[in-house]
Amino acid sequence: MPDQLVEVTAPHMDPEEFRRAGHAVVDWIADYWATVGQRPVTPSDPPGTVAAALPTTPPTTGGEPVEAVLADLDAIVVPGLTHWQHPSFFGYFPANTSGPSVLGDLVSSGLGVQGMLWATSPASTELETVLMDWLAHLLDLPQRFRSTGTGGGVIQDSASSATLVATLAALHRASGGRWRDTGIDRRYRAYTSTHGHSSIEKAARIAGLGSDGTRAIDVDPDTQAMLPAALRAAIEADLAAGDVPAIVVATIGTTSTTAVDPVPEIGAICAEYGIWLHVDAAYAGAAAVCPELRWSHAGLEYADSYCFDPHKWLLTGFDCDAFWVADRAELIEALTVLPEFLRNAASDSGAVIDYRDWQVPLGRRFRALKLWFVLRWYGAEGLQAHIRSGVRLAERFADQVRADDRFELAAAHPFALVCFRLRADDDVNAALLASVNATGRVHLTHTRLAGRYTLRMAIGSPQTTATHIDDAWTLLATTAKDLLTP
Known part of the structure; x- marks a missing residue:
């Protein structure tokens, strides 16, 4: 007989303890936002500094007060952060969050529901479906992406996952369904411009197309946008070689x-070849969300799928990618796997x-809540004001250049990113970036760009003002x- 186990009570946080600790954490976040502009944007300590300040083993006993954790957060963690919410963070692209988004995430974490099936959390699924239709309305997306027709939307974790899912659905179509059942049976090809995101090549690799499965299409040297004639030539060359064009990512x-590929011309080519x-x-x-900027979405009626990240420029914390398909049946056919333990009457009904x-993982958290909070707090007018502010500030900076x-x-800078450089060699431009950072x-x-070192000024923080741009x-x-x- 094994020795009798000694009963030990875990130090669970009861609702009242959570209430007290929660107030302290919310106060900490509010204080952080109020002071983030006074901090250095990036840390200056060498690698290993944060790790060296932490114990090498986890605590043996629990119940440590939240005040002690917050004190170490201030002393150890925050000094080692790059502050993405800083009003003078102009790197990469924005990764905005906002008060409503954080509150929505807090509720989602508190509920702790699993939304993998309608049956596992009906409200989670139905709210997400409605919100994706709301977003489609806000962006004036084609009707074919709405859930009321053959299409619909889903929240992915990132645009990288959206591209992977689109690639898998494209392979399902291009192979006539054989890809799902027998695997890669021919050489399938993906196409994007030389400025397409690295996730496109990664998606092709994961899907089994290999490192040479993605064709990089030349861009116009003036607009940096994909050349439709070069796309057509690459497709025809692959067809002549017996390869199968599966997906084009514009x-x-x-x-x-922030170049805009000519989607109308690209879409017509895809329609011609069935890609x-x-x-x-x-x-x-x-x-x-701004009507005056919807010119950038011309030709979207050709798209089989489309995505954008509210977690970049729409005040919704990471992770939240909005992904739509024109025909949800193709996506479901490509990705569905149904073990017995997931069978239920609601799913079997098809209703x-x-x-x-609609995604690679099985489990999914209630991401729609933070988006719901954001949309209800800001409304269309508030979101439009935020986007327009970024565009105006970018134009202000471009005028100074x-x-x-x-x-x-x-x-060109059609949105809120400005690419610029000194009229000097690459070494001087690299030194300029290093020095200011x-x-x-x-x-x-x-x-x-064209092999030349170029600086990027990406504007988007809700705290950024003209003063930060001028500074x-x-x-x-x-x-x-x-x-x-000299």
């Missing part, structure tokens, strides 16, 4: 420059949506003077 707002068209608008899709069939003969704009006052990133420009201009002075 981008609205590329990562390097799945996925449109990746991860960053710039949010701009379509409900089971979002497990134009007015200084030492600098040049490197690409080292101050901790701003954070910018870079790309390469960033002053820092850049002063630093450039020091670098260019």
Whole structure:
């Protein structure tokens, strides 16, 4: 007989303890937001600093007060963060959050429901379906993406996952269903521009197309947008070689420059050859809440799938990618796997949506809540005001670049990203970026355009004002003077 187990009571947090600790945490977050603009944007400590400040083993006894945890958060963790919510964070793309989003996430975590099937949490599924239709209305997406027809939307974790799911559905179509049953039986190809996101190539690799399964299509040197003639030539060359074109990924707002691929022309080519068209608008899709920016979505009626990230520019915390398909049946056929333990009367009836069939993982959390909170707090007018503010600030910065003969704009800036560089060699431009970032006052990133080192100024924080833009420009201009002075 084994020794009798000693009964030990776990230190669960009861509702009243949670209430007290929760107030302390919310106060901490509010204080952080109120002071984040006074902090260095990026840390200056060397690698390993945070790890060295932490114990090497976990605590043996529990019940440590939340005040002690928050004290270590202040002393150890926060100094080692890059502050993505900082008003002078201009790197990559925005990763906005907001008060309503955080509150929605808190409720989602508190409920702790699993939304893999309608039956496992009916409200989770139905709220998400309605919210995706709301978003489609806000962006004026084609009717074919609405749940009231053959299409519908789902929240993925990221645009990377949306691209993977689209690729799998495209392979299902291109193979006539054989891909799902027998695996890769021919050489299938994916196509995107040379400025397409790295997740497109990764999706092709995961799907089994191999490292050479993605065709990088040349872009117009002036607009940085995909060349339709080059796409057609690549498709015809692959067909002649016996390969199967499966998916084209067009981008609205590329990562390097926010270039907009010519979706009408690309869509017509895809329709001609029967190729799945996925449109990746991860960053710039949010701009379509503003009617004057919907020109960027011309041709979307050709798309089989489309996605954008509310967690970039639409004040909804990561992770939240909005993904739509024109024909949900194709997606479900490609991805559904139904073990006995998931069978239930509601699913068998065909009257409900089971979002497990719209994604790679089985489990899914209640992401729709934070989006619901955001949409109800801001409304269409509030979201439009946020987008327009970013566009205006970007134009303000671009005007400052134009007015200084030492600098040049490197690409068009239709949204809130400005690409620019000194009229100097790559080493000087790299030194400029390193120097301004080292101050901790701003954070910018870079790309390469036509092989040339180019700085990126991505604007989007709800706390960013004209003062932050002007301060960033002053820092850049002063630093450039020091670098260019013999």
